[in-house]
Amino acid sequence: MFSRNLRNICRRYSQNVTFRTVEASPAQQNDNQIGLFYTMDKNLSKKLFGQGGLPKSYMKQTKTFTETSLMVRQPALDVIECIKSSDLNQPAIRYVLYGEMGTGKTLTLAHLIHYAHDDGFLIVHVPGVSQWLWKVPRLKEMSNSQTREGFVDLPLDAAAWLLHFKSQNQVLLKNEDLKISKEYVWSKRETTPAGAPLADLVEQGIARVKYACDVIDALVYEIKQLSNNNKCKTFVAVDGYNCFFYPRTRLSTPTKKVVMSEEVSLTTSFMEITKNDWKNGVIVVTVEDISVPRDHQESYLPRYLLYKKGFEHLDPFVPVKVDRYSEKEFLTCASYYRDRLWLRGPEQLESELKLASACNPYKFMELCAPL
Amino acid sequence: MRNLTLILLNRCQSQLSRCAFNSTVKITQNRFYSRPTSFPDYYQNPIFRKEDQAKLIENNDLSKLATTPFRPPASYETSSVYHDPIVNKVINHVMEDGKKQLARSLVEKAFENIKRIQIERYHLATTPEEKSKIILSPKDVLHKAIENCKPLLQLTPIKRGGITYQVPGPITEKRSLFLAIKWLLDAANEKDRTVHFPEQFAWELLDAANNTGKVVKRKQDLHRQCEANRAYAHYRWQ
Numbered sequence: 001m002f003s004r005n006l007r008n009i010c011r012r013y014s015q016n017v018t019f020r021t022v023e024a025s026p027a028q029q030n031d032n033q034i035g036l037f038y039t040m041d042k043n044l045s046k047k048l049f050g051q052g053g054l055p056k057s058y059m060k061q062t063k064t065f066t067e068t069s070l071m072v073r074q075p076a077l078d079v080i081e082c083i084k085s086s087d088l089n090q091p092a093i094r095y096v097l098y099g100e101m102g103t104g105k106t107l108t109l110a111h112l113i114h115y116a117h118d119d120g121f122l123i124v125h126v127p128g129v130s131q132w133l134w135k136v137p138r139l140k141e142m143s144n145s146q147t148r149e150g151f152v153d154l155p156l157d158a159a160a161w162l163l164h165f166k167s168q169n170q171v172l173l174k175n176e177d178l179k180i181s182k183e184y185v186w187s188k189r190e191t192t193p194a195g196a197p198l199a200d201l202v203e204q205g206i207a208r209v210k211y212a213c214d215v216i217d218a219l220v221y222e223i224k225q226l227s228n229n230n231k232c233k234t235f236v237a238v239d240g241y242n243c244f245f246y247p248r249t250r251l252s253t254p255t256k257k258v259v260m261s262e263e264v265s266l267t268t269s270f271m272e273i274t275k276n277d278w279k280n281g282v283i284v285v286t287v288e289d290i291s292v293p294r295d296h297q298e299s300y301l302p303r304y305l306l307y308k309k310g311f312e313h314l315d316p317f318v319p320v321k322v323d324r325y326s327e328k329e330f331l332t333c334a335s336y337y338r339d340r341l342w343l344r345g346p347e348q349l350e351s352e353l354k355l356a357s358a359c360n361p362y363k364f365m366e367l368c369a370p371l
Numbered sequence: 372m373r374n375l376t377l378i379l380l381n382r383c384q385s386q387l388s389r390c391a392f393n394s395t396v397k398i399t400q401n402r403f404y405s406r407p408t409s410f411p412d413y414y415q416n417p418i419f420r421k422e423d424q425a426k427l428i429e430n431n432d433l434s435k436l437a438t439t440p441f442r443p444p445a446s447y448e449t450s451s452v453y454h455d456p457i458v459n460k461v462i463n464h465v466m467e468d469g470k471k472q473l474a475r476s477l478v479e480k481a482f483e484n485i486k487r488i489q490i491e492r493y494h495l496a497t498t499p500e501e502k503s504k505i506i507l508s509p510k511d512v513l514h515k516a517i518e519n520c521k522p523l524l525q526l527t528p529i530k531r532g533g534i535t536y537q538v539p540g541p542i543t544e545k546r547s548l549f550l551a552i553k554w555l556l557d558a559a560n561e562k563d564r565t566v567h568f569p570e571q572f573a574w575e576l577l578d579a580a581n582n583t584g585k586v587v588k589r590k591q592d593l594h595r596q597c598e599a600n601r602a603y604a605h606y607r608w609q
Contacts, residue, residue, distance in 0.1 A: 060487075064487050064490050064491065066494055340490075341490050341493065341507055342486075342490075344507060344508055345452065345453070345508075346452055348452050349452050349453070352451060352452055352453075369479065369482070369483040369486065370478075370479035370480075370482035370483055370486075370509065371453060371482075371508075371509075371510075
């Protein structure tokens with residue numbers, strides 16, 4: 001009798017792996033919390049990622065799990081540590097997150113954005129480049145740029161991005177210090193005078209969708225100026241950055257000519273902000289093979305995905321590899337799934353799933369789904 | 372000589388590890404060979420479940436089977452923890468044109484939908500009693516649904532005096548399982564074009580597990596018909 005009780009207690013304790021941490025602020029997290037899940041505030045996640053930024057499958061999970069939880073992982077902590085210890089008065093440092101499909105590059109980026117938000121950075125976050133250039137519907141709203149010869153505008157996407165930018169930086173945009181340096185003339189009657197707040201510029205783009213692309217261009221210039229003048233510090237995050245360098249896009253002009261990616265005005269704007277000719281900024285980009293078509297998915301390494309052009313554009317950068325789950329991470333993830341009722345069944349299941357998923361986070365989640 | 376014994380030993384070991392004679396033949400685990408296979412009749416069906424093998428070891432039957440020839444287990448006959456013969460059966464019924472991978476993905480997607488719906492219900496439930504009533508495992512939902520859909524009687528057309536009578540009679544276990552799965556799939560396929568199969572299948576399974584819905588009604592209709600035709604029952608043997 002006693003031995004059975006003891007066995008039960010032992011089993012309960014062995015199952016009871018700690019998988020949560022109460023430390024919800026990424027700036028405070030340290031190596032002790034690696035592999036543990038922290039829960040993001042509901043309002044905050046809505047504010048930061050309400051308009052995109054988290055993968056679709058993950059959004060589904062947040063609904064099922066009734067919370068937005070992220071695992072604290074080594075790559076994110078490394079980058080945060082680097083950002084903390086680097087001197088922002090030097091030219092902006094670029095970090096490139098890379099790794100296999102499904103290892104959590106986008107979620108690492110989300111973690112970093114949370115950190116940037118808490119630390120008072122102005123966030124310039126592009127949730128999915130591939131939705132602009134490659135994974136597009138057949139009839140996409142596009143027009144020839146009126147200000148730049150030979151360029152193509154994506155006004156609706158640009159306006160949607162401005163909305164995203166606005167919702168991510170609600171607090172900072174109210175800051176009176178953020179003023180624009182020069183006058184912008186949009187048409188005969190519409191101008192944005194010099195010294196107007198940055199929020200006005202954003203509003204202009206949202207209200208007049210026609211000029212959204214030009215507004216983004218101006219916004220990028222202004223953000224760089226403001227950062228250079230120490231008015232704000234900026235965190236640039238681009239998901240699927242390599243899509244900018246894949247030569248073709250799926251867009252075509254009314255004359256059936258395929259648009260090249262460098263002919264899209266949004267590309268030039270975001271290429272501009274990822275240069276390191278400005279200070280007070282941090283640039284984190286991810287390169288992922290699924291944002292480009294199948295014929296260019298042979299490797300997930302940055303040099304292959306960015307081509308020579310993109311590699312030289314980003315050089316020098318800090319490569320950060322996002323890897324599959326380690327032993328411990330897998331265990332905590334499994335117990336988290338068990339807690340959220342996502343994974344059920346006998347204990348042997350985990351070892352089998354571990355082999356079947358090869359510790360790939362996304363595959364693990366997928367394999368758990370029908371169980 | 373030494374070589375020969377080695378080969379024999381190897382063969383026995385490989386057979387033992389993969390399969391052993393299946394003494395308790397279950398309906399769902401029998402493989403159906405529609406055409407002559409390369410294996411003669413005296414080849415036995417494989418025993419691929421660890422539990423069954425453990426039973427053999429316990430009863431000391433393993434040594435008897437060491438020299439018996441066996442068919443190799445199919446790719447879906449695994450000793451995995453998630454192996455389930457009924458699920459396998461359903462997948463095979465969903466399959467069209469031998470596209471098993473697609474069929475499997477559809478059934479798994481339906482399971483995922485069931486799971487999401489049930490977890491959502493679980494979180495919405497307020498009292499522990501309500502929570503304990505919700506079946507969270509999609510496989511259990513499927514088992515319950517099939518159990519609820521199995522008919523107990525069937526009607527067979529029998530011709531007497533130029534008139535065909537629908538005569539009620541008992542049904543075999545195998546056929547009632549077949550009908551249950553077939554009806555569930557029929558109900559799931561009866562949908563709008565905009566609704567996907569996994570979604571509809573999930574709803575049908577949940578309904579059937581709850582003892583409501585189209586399929587259970589179909590079963591009850593059949594029972595009612597059998598009850599109405601009980602006067603013809605004697606035609607079965609006359």
